[in-house]
Amino acid sequence: MQSKPTTIKEIARILNISPSSVSRGLHDHPSIGAVTREKIKQLAKSLNYEPNNAAILFQKGKTYTIGVILPELSEHFFSIAISAIEDEAIKKNYTVIFAQSHDNYEQEVKLVEKMKNQRVDGLLVSISKDTSKFDHFEKLNSFNIPVVFFDRIPPFKNVHYVACSLESATIKAVNYLLKKGHRSIGMINGPTTLYASEERKDGYMQAITFNRLKFDPSLVVNCDLTEEGTIDAANQFLNHKRKPTAIVAFNDYVALFLIKYFKKLNVINDFDVVSYANLPIISYLDNSPVASVEQYPYLQGQKAANILLDLIHSPNSENQAYYNTIVESDLIVNEVKE
Amino acid sequence: MQSKPTTIKEIARILNISPSSVSRGLHDHPSIGAVTREKIKQLAKSLNYEPNNAAILFQKGKTYTIGVILPELSEHFFSIAISAIEDEAIKKNYTVIFAQSHDNYEQEVKLVEKMKNQRVDGLLVSISKDTSKFDHFEKLNSFNIPVVFFDRIPPFKNVHYVACSLESATIKAVNYLLKKGHRSIGMINGPTTLYASEERKDGYMQAITFNRLKFDPSLVVNCDLTEEGTIDAANQFLNHKRKPTAIVAFNDYVALFLIKYFKKLNVINDFDVVSYANLPIISYLDNSPVASVEQYPYLQGQKAANILLDLIHSPNSENQAYYNTIVESDLIVNEVKE
DNA sequence: AAAAACAACGCAAACGTTTGATTAATTTTG
DNA sequence: CAAAATTAATCAAACGTTTGCGTTGTTTTT
Numbered sequence: 001m002q003s004k005p006t007t008i009k010e011i012a013r014i015l016n017i018s019p020s021s022v023s024r025g026l027h028d029h030p031s032i033g034a035v036t037r038e039k040i041k042q043l044a045k046s047l048n049y050e051p052n053n054a055a056i057l058f059q060k061g062k063t064y065t066i067g068v069i070l071p072e073l074s075e076h077f078f079s080i081a082i083s084a085i086e087d088e089a090i091k092k093n094y095t096v097i098f099a100q101s102h103d104n105y106e107q108e109v110k111l112v113e114k115m116k117n118q119r120v121d122g123l124l125v126s127i128s129k130d131t132s133k134f135d136h137f138e139k140l141n142s143f144n145i146p147v148v149f150f151d152r153i154p155p156f157k158n159v160h161y162v163a164c165s166l167e168s169a170t171i172k173a174v175n176y177l178l179k180k181g182h183r184s185i186g187m188i189n190g191p192t193t194l195y196a197s198e199e200r201k202d203g204y205m206q207a208i209t210f211n212r213l214k215f216d217p218s219l220v221v222n223c224d225l226t227e228e229g230t231i232d233a234a235n236q237f238l239n240h241k242r243k244p245t246a247i248v249a250f251n252d253y254v255a256l257f258l259i260k261y262f263k264k265l266n267v268i269n270d271f272d273v274v275s276y277a278n279l280p281i282i283s284y285l286d287n288s289p290v291a292s293v294e295q296y297p298y299l300q301g302q303k304a305a306n307i308l309l310d311l312i313h314s315p316n317s318e319n320q321a322y323y324n325t326i327v328e329s330d331l332i333v334n335e336v337k338e
Numbered sequence: 339m340q341s342k343p344t345t346i347k348e349i350a351r352i353l354n355i356s357p358s359s360v361s362r363g364l365h366d367h368p369s370i371g372a373v374t375r376e377k378i379k380q381l382a383k384s385l386n387y388e389p390n391n392a393a394i395l396f397q398k399g400k401t402y403t404i405g406v407i408l409p410e411l412s413e414h415f416f417s418i419a420i421s422a423i424e425d426e427a428i429k430k431n432y433t434v435i436f437a438q439s440h441d442n443y444e445q446e447v448k449l450v451e452k453m454k455n456q457r458v459d460g461l462l463v464s465i466s467k468d469t470s471k472f473d474h475f476e477k478l479n480s481f482n483i484p485v486v487f488f489d490r491i492p493p494f495k496n497v498h499y500v501a502c503s504l505e506s507a508t509i510k511a512v513n514y515l516l517k518k519g520h521r522s523i524g525m526i527n528g529p530t531t532l533y534a535s536e537e538r539k540d541g542y543m544q545a546i547t548f549n550r551l552k553f554d555p556s557l558v559v560n561c562d563l564t565e566e567g568t569i570d571a572a573n574q575f576l577n578h579k580r581k582p583t584a585i586v587a588f589n590d591y592v593a594l595f596l597i598k599y600f601k602k603l604n605v606i607n608d609f610d611v612v613s614y615a616n617l618p619i620i621s622y623l624d625n626s627p628v629a630s631v632e633q634y635p636y637l638q639g640q641k642a643a644n645i646l647l648d649l650i651h652s653p654n655s656e657n658q659a660y661y662n663t664i665v666e667s668d669l670i671v672n673e674v675k676e
Numbered sequence: 677a678a679a680a681a682c683a684a685c686g687c688a689a690a691c692g693t694t695t696g697a698t699t700a701a702t703t704t705t706g
Numbered sequence: 707c708a709a710a711a712t713t714a715a716t717c718a719a720a721c722g723t724t725t726g727c728g729t730t731g732t733t734t735t736t
Contacts, residue, residue, distance in 0.1 A: 018716050033714055050455050055692035058396040059721055079417035086438055097435045100424055117388050279619055286624035356686045371684055393722035397691055
C-alpha cells in the first residue's frame with residue numbers, strides 16, 4: 001500500500017482553512033487562534049504529518065546540511081573527527097553529508113563543486129595531500145558558504161581553521177627525548193610538500209637549538225611514508241656516523257614499519273621511538289613508541305563543527321575576523337606496562 | 339560581493355526564450371533546435387549556471403541521497419564500510435548522509451524518522467545493539483523507501499540484507515584450532531541478545547559435533563564485551579576443570595583485553611587465540627591472535643550500496659524477492675613473523 | 677493543393693511550504 | 707457611538723525546475 005505523505009494542503013482542505021493558516025498554526029505563529037491551532041496540531045498528528053524537507057529547503061534556500069570533505073574516511077583520525085562532527089551537527093538539527101577526496105586534488109575540486117550544488121550551508125574540509133591551489137574554496141565566498149578547515153589546513157591565515165600545532169607538539173616530543181638523555185635524535189619526516197612536514201622540522205630544530213645542541217640536517221630525512229620509504233630512512237640512521245638513539249616518526253604507520261624493521265634486525269632495544277597518534281591500539285604493541293603526540297581528533301572535529309555552525313548563524317556580515325583555532329596537542333607518555 | 343546563483347529563468351530572460359526551452363536545451367531534449375541548444379549551453383557555461391538541486395529534488399520528489407545509519411562511525415569496521423558506500427554512491431551520482439545510533443534504540447528510531455523526513459531515496463542500516471523491535475523500519479515500506487541492512491542485521495529473512503555468515507566463519511575457526519591439535523576450546527561470546535552471538539555459538543557447536551567431540555556448554559561464556567567482562571570470562575577458563583588451550587574471542591577488542599590479561603598473568607603462551615577482525619593492526623601485536631575471521635567490511639558496504647541502488651532504480655513493483663546476500667568470511671591465518 | 681507530419685518552441689501547472697500584504701470581524705478606546 | 711486598535715484568518719506570490727499539452731510555422735506526403 002503506497003501512502004503519499006500528508007501535506008499541509010491536505011490538512012487545510014480537511015479543516016476547510018487555508019494552507020497558510022496551517023503552516024502558521026504548526027509554527028505557533030501569534031496570528032492563529034488557539035482553538036484552530038490545536039485543531040491543526042491534532043489533525044497533523046493523527047495524519048502523521050511530516051514536513052516535506054525538500055520543499056522547505058527549496059523555499060528557504062537553506063538546507064540545514066553541512067558538507068564534510070576529507071581525504072579518507074577509513075583513516076582512524078578522520079573517522080573520529082567526522083564522528084564528532086556528526087554528533088555536534090545533530091544537536092543543532094543539522095545533517096551531515098560527506099565525501100572523500102582520496103587525497104586527489106581533482107576529486108577535491110569536483111567535490112567542492114558538488115557540495116556547492118547541493119547548497120550545503122557550510123563546508124568542513126581537510127585538504128588532500130596534493131592540494132596546493134585553493135581557488136575552488138575561494139569561489140565559495142561569493143556564494144556565502146562558509147568553510148572551516150581542520151587538521152589538514154592551507155598554509156595561510158586568512159581562512160577559518162582548526163588544527164593542532166605540530167610544531168609545539170614536536171618541541172614537546174624532542175624535549176622529552178632530550179630529557180631522557182638522548183643526544184642524537186633522528187626524525188623520519190614526510191614529503192617536503194606537506195605543511196605538516198615543515199612544522200615537524202621547525203619544531204625539531206627549535207627544540208634542538210633551544211637546548212644548545214647543534215642541528216644536524218642529515219638526521220631529518222624525508223620519506224614517502226610507505227613501508228619501503230621507512231626502511232630506507234631507517235637504514236640511513238643505522239649507517240649514520242652519529243647513530244641516533246631515538247627516532248621521531250612521522251606517524252603511527254611509519255612507527256609501525258620502523259618497529260617491525262628494527263625488530264627484524266633485532267635492534268629494537270637500541271631505539272626509543274616517538275610517534276604521532278593515528279592508530280588506536282599502537283600502545284598495545286610490545287615495543288610500542290615510548291610516547292605519542294595526541295592530536296585529539298574528536299575535539300578538533302567538535303570545534304570545527306561549532307565554528308562552522310557559528311559562521312552559518314552569524315549575520316553574513318563581512319567577517320573580517322578569521323577563526324584560527326589551535327588545539328594544543330599533548331605528548332602522551334606510554335606508561336610502562338606491568 | 340554577494341552573487342546570486344544563476345537560474346534557468348535568467349538564462350531564458352537573456353535569450354528571450356522560455357524557461358522550459360532552456361531546461362530542455364540543457365537536457366538535450368529532442369524538441370529543441372541545435373542552434374538554440376548551443377546558445378543555451380554556451381550562456382549557461384559563461385554564467386556559471388549550476389542547477390539548483392533543492393529545486394530539482396523538490397520538483398522530482400527524489401533526493402538522489404541515500405541515508406546510512408550505523409552504530410559508531412569511529413569503529414574501524416564501520417568506517418571502512420561507509421567509505422565503500424560513499425565510493426559506490428558517488429559513482430552513480432548519489433550523495434550519502436549518515437548518522438550514528440551510538441547503539442541506542444531510541445536514537446535509531448529518531449534517526450530513521452529523520453531520514454524519512456529528509457526523503458532519502460533509500461536507507462542502509464546496521465542496527466544498534468539494543469534494537470529488538472523493527473517497526474520503525476517497516477514504516478518505511480509504505481513510503482517506498484527501500485532498506486538494506488548490513489552486518490548487523492535483523493534476525494529474519496524477509497528483509498534485504500548483506501552480512502557475513504559468522505556461523506560458517508566460526509566453523510572454520512574452530513576447525514582450524516582442532517586441526518592444530520586443540521581439544522578444549524573456549525569461546526568468549528557476546529550477550530545472548532545479539533544475533534551474532536547465536537551464530538558464533540551455532541558455528542562452534544557444529545564444528546565440535548562434526549568432529550565427534552562432546553559439546554561442553556561451560557566452555558562458551560557470554561560476556562558484555564568490556565575489559566572487565568573479558569577478564570571474568572578469562573578467569574572462568576583458567577579455573578575450568580578442562581582448561582582450554584585455545585580461545586575464540588568475540589572480536590579483536592575482546593582479544594586485546596584477553597591477551598593483555600594473559601600477558602599480565604604470564605600465561606599467554608598457554609593459549610592460541612582466534613578472533614574476529616576489527617582492528618587493522620592487531621596482527622602487529624607480539625602475541626597476536628593466531629588467526630582472524632575477516633569480514634570484509636569494504637565488500638559488504640559495496641554490495642549493500644549496490645543492492646540499495648538497484649532497489650531504488652527498480653520499478654517499485656512488489657519486490658517479493660529479498661536480497662539475502664552472504665559475504666563469505668575467511669579465516670586469515672597470521673603468518674609467522676620472521 | 678490539401679492533408680499530414682514534423683520541428684521548434686511557448687504556456688501553464690505542478691511540487692509543498694513560507695510570508696508579506698490584505699481583509700473581515702471583533703474589541704477597545706476617547 | 708464612531709474611530710482606532712486588535713485578533714484571526716485569507717490571498718497570492720514566490721522559490722527553480724520539469725513536463726504534458728498546445729501552438730505555431732515549415733516541410734513532406736498523397
